Amino acid sequence: MTKQNLELPLEQREELLSVLKERFEKNMNRHDGIEWSKVQAKLEKNIEKLWSLNEMEKTEGEPDVVGYDKENNEYIFHDCSAESPKGRRSVCYDQEALESRKKHKPENSAIDMATAMGIELLTEKQYRDLQKLGKFDLKTSSWVQTPDNIRKLGGALFCDCRYDTVFVYHNGADSYYAARGFRGSLRV
Structure with a gap:
């Protein structure tokens, strides 16, 4: 651009x-x-x-x-939207995951969307810090930056908040759900 x-x-x-x-x-x-x-x-x-x-x-x-x-x-x-941003849901983790899907591909990936927007996905630490500022993702979940060793094995991490606790989960990087998107970070 x-x-x-x-x-x-x-x-x-x-x-x-x-x-x-x-x-x-x-x-x-x-x-x-x-x-x-x-x-x-x-x-x-x-x-x-x-x-x-x-x-x-x-x-x-x-x-x-x-x-x-x-x-x-x-x-x-x-x-800081209460739930994972609506305009960024139903996306898999990255381009490699998108390309690996044979059927029912999502329209985009979290990493590609973030890059196009000029932002980065939150890290797990940033996500946990955000949760100290309010209640976020009580019904949705958000992809977070995934360590290379996990990604190389086909996985990716996402977080949400349930029972007043932040949970970090794993899923196949090619998975996508209507209630999972991603939160971004921008430094100015």
Whole structure:
């Protein structure tokens, strides 16, 4: 993708910033000590990141700031929708898994969608940290980054929250379910 393709029109950027600001202000527990004005200034200097956040928003991920990395001077956004984003469900784990299916292939894979959106799947640790900020995936599940040794054997990991506990499970990477999608992470 060229940089030109990653720029939102001014009106759309302003609308997205308004949505993000409103969500930020309604959920201060997710980003204690972080000021919206500093986040917005950083976003306005990195408009290609706004494009990625817009993709997260379009697929109903409800991205929000969940932290700040002082060492790299980056704000961290994660999908904070109550359930796995609707626009990213019914996908297998990656392209290799997609190609391995002989019948009833899903339309896409989590890794390919994330890459196209300019985001990354949450790691297991990020997923567990997100669960400390609220209740997520009580009815759905989300693919998470899978270690190479598991993936080489055909598996992939996903997480959800049941009984006030975060569970990490495995499945064949080529599996897909209507209630499983993925949550993304973006650094700005």
